[in-house]
Amino acid sequence: ELKVEQNPLFLSMQEGKNYTIYCNYSTTSDRLYWYRQDPGKSLESLFVLLSNGAVKQEGRLMASLDTKARLSTLHITAAVHDLSATYFCAVGGTNAGKSTFGDGTTLTVKP
Amino acid sequence: GAVVSQHPSWVICKSGTSVKIECRSLDFQATTMFWYRQFPKQSLMLMATSNEGSKATYEQGVEKDKFLINHASLTLSTLTVTSAHPEDSSFYICSARDMKGGSEQYFGPGTRLTVT
Numbered sequence: 740e741l742k743v744e745q746n747p748l749f750l751s752m753q754e755g756k757n758y759t760i761y762c763n764y765s766t767t768s769d770r771l772y773w774y775r776q777d778p779g780k781s782l783e784s785l786f787v788l789l790s791n792g793a794v795k796q797e798g799r800l801m802a803s804l805d806t807k808a809r810l811s812t813l814h815i816t817a818a819v820h821d822l823s824a825t826y827f828c829a830v831g832g833t834n835a836g837k838s839t840f841g842d843g844t845t846l847t848v849k850p
Numbered sequence: 851g852a853v854v855s856q857h858p859s860w861v862i863c864k865s866g867t868s869v870k871i872e873c874r875s876l877d878f879q880a881t882t883m884f885w886y887r888q889f890p891k892q893s894l895m896l897m898a899t900s901n902e903g904s905k906a907t908y909e910q911g912v913e914k915d916k917f918l919i920n921h922a923s924l925t926l927s928t929l930t931v932t933s934a935h936p937e938d939s940s941f942y943i944c945s946a947r948d949m950k951g952g953s954e955q956y957f958g959p960g961t962r963l964t965v966t
Contacts, residue, residue, distance in 0.1 A: 770953050781943050781960040782894075787953050827893065831953065837884060838955065840893045 741766050743830050745841035753849055755817050760844045762811040762828035770831035771811045772838060773802050775824045782827065785813075818848045852878050854946050856958035863934055863965055870930045871961045873944030879924035880946035884955065885917075888941040900927045924949065934965040 742765040752758050762771070770789050774782040786795045788804035788811060795802050799822065801814045811828055825845045829838040853876040863869050873883055881902045886894040898919050899907045906919035918930040927946075931938055941962050945955040 772955070774957075779962075782945075782957040784954065784957070789953060837896055837899055839896075842893045845891075 741768070741830060741839045743828060743839050743841040745828055745844050747844060748842055749845050749847075751847045751849060752815075752818050754819055757817065758815050760813040760815070760826055760828075760846075762813070762830075762841055764809045764811075764830045764839075767806070767809075768830045771804050772829040772831065773800075773811070773813055774827045774829065776827065776843070777824050785826075815846070818846075820848050820850060822846060823848045852946075852948060852954070852956040854944065854956045854958040856942075856944055856961050858961060859959060860962040861964070863963070865935055865965055866933055868930055868932045869934055869963060870928055871942055871944075871963075873927045873929070873946070873958050875925045875946045875948075875956070878946075878948045878950070878956075880927075881924065881949040883921060883927040883944055883946045885919060885927070885929050886943045886945070888943060888960075894943065897929075931963065934963070936965045939963055939965045 744763045746761050772787055773785040775785055776782050786802040791806040793804045799816045804811045825843045827840050827843045829840045831838045855874045857872045883900040885897045887897050888894050896909050897912045900919050900921040902921045902924050908914045916932055921927040941960050943960045944958045
């Protein structure tokens with residue numbers, strides 16, 4: 740059974756600081772997703788990572804994937820308040836099968 | 851871009867009644883749709899995988915007779931919560947994959963169900 744672990748689960752950081760959220764998974768997969776969820780809202784897709792060594796960046800967020808280590812990271816650079824949200828990683832099954840979600844990381848960026 | 855809608859966005863119903871939630875892919879066709887449930891401050895829990903023209907595949911522990919899923923067309927899947935109870939109150943989210951392929955799941959905006 741595929742297990743996905745995120746850490747930390749809660750993160751409080753100051754504006755302007757950098758931090759990394761980690762996503763470990765237990766079995767081989769060919770796709771890794773990062774999503775953002777604001778309170779009371781559904782999921783917003785951030786990144787799709789499909790190969791070992793993949794790195795994608797959008798604004799202050801950068802995601803990477805190491806399939807050998809079964810690890811993905813979401814790096815936050817110079818955080819701003821608008822980044823406050825819950826971030827989920829999800830690991831996809833093969834052949835576009837179902838995805839398994841991590842528990843989420845609730846990020847609070849303080850002025 | 852790919853858009854998925856859900857209706858209703860919120861619903862309040864009385865215990866014992868049934869509620870139907872619709873999930874539509876607006877600008878693409880989806881052979882596969884997924885239904886999730888999310889309790890407050892928790893992650894998404896996959897309930898079932900819905901395949902057009904065939905029976906849904908339910909995850910372990912999800913009662914298929916209570917959560918009826920119908921995927922009658924390439925753009926519509928429905929989830930019916932039968933004989934709802936307060937413990938069924940939750941945020942229900944659907945997602946869909948474009949039948950043309952690709953790796954993305956496109957998520958609907960969610961339906962908040964409150965059973966009184």
